[in-house]
Each structure stands twice: as C-alpha cells, then as structure tokens.
Amino acid sequence: MPSxxxxxxxxxxSPIRKLVPYAEKAYKANKTVYHLNIGQPDIKSPQIAMxxxxxHNLEILAYTRSEGSEAYREKIAGYYNRNSIMVEANEIxxxxxxxxxLLFAMGAVADVDDEIIIPEPFYAxxxxxxxxxxxxxxxxxxxxxxxxxxxxxxEFEKLITPKTKAILICNPGNPTGYLYSLEEIxxxxxxxxxxxxxxxxxxxxxxxxYDDLTHHSILQIDGLxxxxxxxxxxxxxxxxxxARIGCLVSKNKAVITTGLKFAQARLSPPTFAQIASEAALxxxxxxxxxxxxEYKERRDTxxxxxxxxxxxxxxxxxxxxxxxxxxPVKNSDAFAQWLLEEFDVDGETIMVxxxxxxxxxxNMGTNQIRIAYVLNxxxxxxxxxxxxxxxxxxxx
Numbered sequence: 585m586p587s588x589x590x591x592x593x594x595x596x597x598s599p600i601r602k603l604v605p606y607a608e609k610a611y612k613a614n615k616t617v618y619h620l621n622i623g624q625p626d627i628k629s630p631q632i633a634m635x636x637x638x639x640h641n642l643e644i645l646a647y648t649r650s651e652g653s654e655a656y657r658e659k660i661a662g663y664y665n666r667n668s669i670m671v672e673a674n675e676i677x678x679x680x681x682x683x684x685x686l687l688f689a690m691g692a693v694a695d696v697d698d699e700i701i702i703p704e705p706f707y708a709x710x711x712x713x714x715x716x717x718x719x720x721x722x723x724x725x726x727x728x729x730x731x732x733x734x735x736x737x738x739e740f741e742k743l744i745t746p747k748t749k750a751i752l753i754c755n756p757g758n759p760t761g762y763l764y765s766l767e768e769i770x771x772x773x774x775x776x777x778x779x780x781x782x783x784x785x786x787x788x789x790x791x792x793x794y795d796d797l798t799h800h801s802i803l804q805i806d807g808l809x810x811x812x813x814x815x816x817x818x819x820x821x822x823x824x825x826x827a828r829i830g831c832l833v834s835k836n837k838a839v840i841t842t843g844l845k846f847a848q849a850r851l852s853p854p855t856f857a858q859i860a861s862e863a864a865l866x867x868x869x870x871x872x873x874x875x876x877x878e879y880k881e882r883r884d885t886x887x888x889x890x891x892x893x894x895x896x897x898x899x900x901x902x903x904x905x906x907x908x909x910x911x912p913v914k915n916s917d918a919f920a921q922w923l924l925e926e927f928d929v930d931g932e933t934i935m936v937x938x939x940x941x942x943x944x945x946x947n948m949g950t951n952q953i954r955i956a957y958v959l960n961x962x963x964x965x966x967x968x969x970x971x972x973x974x975x976x977x978x979x980x
Contacts, residue, residue, distance in 0.1 A: 591718070596711045599917075599941025599954075606924035607935050615928050618967040620955045621937040623758065623905065625823040627875055629864075633822060636863035637856050648855050650847040652678020652831070656862040660831060663865050667790075669803045675835055677843050678853045682788050682817035682830035683709060689813050689832055690717040692842040693782045694749040700784075701743055701751045703735060705908065705942035705949055707758045707786065721944045722748070728899050728910055728952070732760040734768040740775055750782035750813075751775065756789045756799065759942045759954035760908050761883075761901020763793060766800045773802070776811045782839075783808065788817040788830070789904035791872050794880045797902055809835040820904075822864040827857040879905050882957040882964060889968040890955075893975060908939055910952045914980040916940065920953065927974050934967045934974075 600622050610617050651657065657673040664671050679685040686709075694700060696718035702710060704723040714721045724739050726732040740751065751772060756763045764772075776783040785802040793799045802812040817830035832843050883901060890898045895912030913919045916938040923933050939952035957964060 591715060595715050596941065599708050599939070600937045603920055603924060603935060606921055610924045610933060614931065616932040617924070618932065618934045618959060618963055618970070620959070620967055621935045623820065623956045623958060624825055625820065625958050626960065627823040627878070629823045630867040630871060632866055633824065633860040633864040637860050640859060645855055648852045648858060650852050651844055652676070652853055653858055656858050659862055659865045669801050671803060671833055671835065675833060675840060677832045677840060677847055678858065679830045679832055679847070680850070680853050681819065681828040682786065682815050683713070685815045685830045685832040686710070686713050686786065687717065688843040688846045689784050689815060690714065690719050691846050692839050694719045697747065698749045699745060699747040700749060701740060703753060704944060705759055705939060707754055708941045710752065711944055723944045725945065725948070728897060728908060731899050732757065732762040732908070734764060734771065737771055737775060744779050748779070748781060750784050752784040752786070754786040756792060756903025758789065758904055759906045759939065760899055761904045761906050763797055763799065763902035769800050769802060769805060773805045773808050777807065781811065782813055783811050784813045784815065786815040788815065788820055791821050792876065792879060792905060793903045794876070794883065795902060799903065803833065813839055818861045818864060822867060824860065824864065827860055829853060829857045829861040879957070882961055885961045886955065886957045886964050886968065889965060893972045895975070905957050907955055907957070908952050909955055912975060913951055913978065915950055916953050918980070919978060922978065923974055929970050929973055932966065932970060934970050
C-alpha cells in the first residue's frame with residue numbers, strides 16, 4: 585500500500601474546524617449550536633461589493649495578472665495611503681486570501697529547515713503553513729497573566745540562530761486580540777535590523793481596534809523598508825471571508841519579485857472576487873464606525889460575563905474579535921467535544937476552539953479556548969450561560 589508523505593502526516597488539523605463532525609451530529613439531534621469557534625463575522629458584506637459582481641458585464645471569465653489586476657492594486661495602494669501607509673501598486677501582490685500571502689512570504693524568505701520566531705499563542709494555521717513550507721516555527725511564549733504582551737527582547741534574542749530568517753506577528757492578534765503598541769513595534773524593528781531578519785506582520789484585523797487606541801503598521805516604521813512584509817486580506821475588514829482575496833505588501837523588491845514567481849505558479853487570483861474586493865474599497869467610513877461600536881459592545885459583554893464564572897481567567901482584547909479564556913478543566917479538546925456530544929441546556933449548546941492548536945509548544949494551552957465574539961450580544965450572553973452551566977457539571 586502506498587504511504588502518505590511525512591509532511592502530510594505532520595500537517596496539523598485545524599483546532600477551529602476539526603470539531604465540525606460533532607457539531608453536525610448535534611444539528612441532527614435538533615440542537616441549537618452557538619458558534620464561538622470561528623471568525624466568521626455575522627456583519628453583512630458591503631452591498632457595493634455584492635452589486636459589483638451581480639452587475640458585471642464580462643463575456644469571458646478570463647485569467648487576471650498573476651499579481652492581481654492593475655486597477656485593483658492601484659486602489660489598494662490608495663487605501664493604504666489614506667491610512668498613512670505609503671506604498672505603490674508595484675509593491676503589492678494580490679493573493680488567494682491572506683493564507684496564500686503567508687505561504688508566499690514563507691516561501692520567499694525561508695528555505696527548508698529555516699526558522700521563524702512567532703510569539704505564541706498564534707493563528708493556528710501558521711503551524712500548517714510552516715509544515716507545508718518545511719519551515720520550523722520557534723515560539724516565544726506570551727502569557728495570559730500579562731495579557732499576551734510582547735515578551736522581553738532578551739527572550740527573542742536567545743532564540744535567534746543562523747537558521748532564523750524572520751519574526752512573524754499578528755497585529756491585532758488572532759487568537760488573543762492583543763494590539764501591539766508603537767513601542768513594541770519599534771522594539772521588534774530594532775531586533776530585525778540588528779540581526780538582519782525579516783519582520784512579517786499579519787495585519788488583517790487593522791480596522792478592528794478599540795478603546796481609542798491606534799494600530800501601528802510595520803510599514804510606517806522608518807528604516808524598516810527592506811525588512812517589512814505585510815499580510816492583508818478583505819475577509820474580516822469587509823466581512824467577505826468567502827471572497828478569498830488577500831495581498832502581500834513589501835517595499836523590498838526582492839521579496840516582491842520572488843513572491844511573484846510563486847504567484848505565477850498558481851496562475852492568478854479569482855476574477856469575480858477581485859471585482860468585489862475592488863468595489864469594497866469604496867465602502868464608507870460609517871460602515872466601519874458602526875462595526876467597531878458593535879464589536880466593542882460584544883467584547884465588553886463577553887468579557888464581563890466570562891469573568892463572572894468561577895475559575896475562568898480571560899485575556900482582555902484590544903483589537904480583532906477574539907479572546908483566550910482559561911478554564912478550570914484539564915483538557916479543552918475533550919471538553920469542547922463533550923459540549924457538542926453530551927451537553928445541552930434546553931436543546932442549546934456551544935462550539936468553541938480548543939486553544940492548544942494555537943501553540944506549537946507541546947502541552948501549552950491545554951486548558952484554554954479561543955472565543956470569537958462574532959455573534960450578537962444576546963447570543964453571546966446565552967452562550968456564556970451555557971458555558972457556565974457546563975463547567976458546573978463537567979468532570980475531566
């Protein structure tokens with residue numbers, strides 16, 4: 585019998601999606617499931633984007649350029665410029681989601697067995713992208729006790745080896761909701777310049793910042809032009825996860841030239857999705873203002889209710905729409921499965937993402953879950969009440 589590749593065997597399951605079969609069984613048992621497990625916003629996509637697709641006049645659904653259409657890239661550059669991030673269209677590669685941008689970035693800067701340092705917990709699919717690229721993730725641990733703040737510079741520097749090629753951050757963070765301060769970004773800039781590394785920033789949640797704080801892009805830091813690579817996406821910004829359109833942005837010409845070779849190998853990003861994404865750039869600021877108010881209220885509601893549960897410790901997110909909660913259980917994987925298979929309150933239960941999959945260090949996050957506050961406030965309150973009642977009766 586033919587054997588599966590070692591790489592395939594090592595490819596991790598998604599902690600966000602691996603419980604789907606148990607959720608489907610819950611549906612068949614006529615249970616209502618509150619989905620706290622996945623960052624799929626319930627906010628409507630901008631109508632202008634939907635109309636652009638329905639009103640198209642294309643006669644042939646043809647390939648676009650491998651780097652994305654020139655018109656779209658020009659408008660993306662305009663979006664960045666309006667946000668005081670000065671880039672040009674030729675410094676942008678349109679990708680099939682932020683996921684492909686991350687794969688292109690890893691492929692451009694690291695060879696097999698090279699290392700990328702990432703503060704953990706981190707977006708679970710970084711593990712998968714690294715495995716697919718043959719790259720080794722070297723974690724530097726941030727802790728819930730410090731609200732997942734950037735670890736000291738000494739913690740990074742003792743991990744740097746001749747194999748280290750980059751530091752990767754998510755800002756604001758998935759799964760923690762942590763927002764890096766300007767001082768922390770400047771600290772990272774000093775490290776990568778001192779050791780001649782790349783700094784890759786996943787900035788897909790840039791718009792989702794609360795408490796009158798400010799997001800600082802690595803592309804705004806003077807002297808970082810040759811080191812900075814930004815990953816971006818329309819998925820969360822415009823609630824267009826299904827469009828699968830993202831981009832890789834860098835002022836480093838070698839990075840863009842190399843990334844384009846990876847883009848040419850997959851031919852081109854999808855045409856209709858680019859049409860929708862280009863139109864979405866005309867979305868008025870009022871759309872985001874309303875979304876931010878809604879998410880802040882959801883965050884505040886969620887954190888308040890979680891902190892009322894005995895034994896639960898929760899990080900306080902300043903951006904994105906996730907938080908990490910530490911539960912009084914030994915194994916959140918088993919607990920999450922039990923919630924779907926064996927527990928309900930009047931026919932209702934919840935689906936959460938076990939947090940161990942957001943770490944690469946073994947045995948970290950085993951008693952934590954990630955919660956996405958993408959449900960309305962009433963649903964969040966119901967979901968947390970279910971969690972509270974579940975913890976009262978659950979036995980490890």
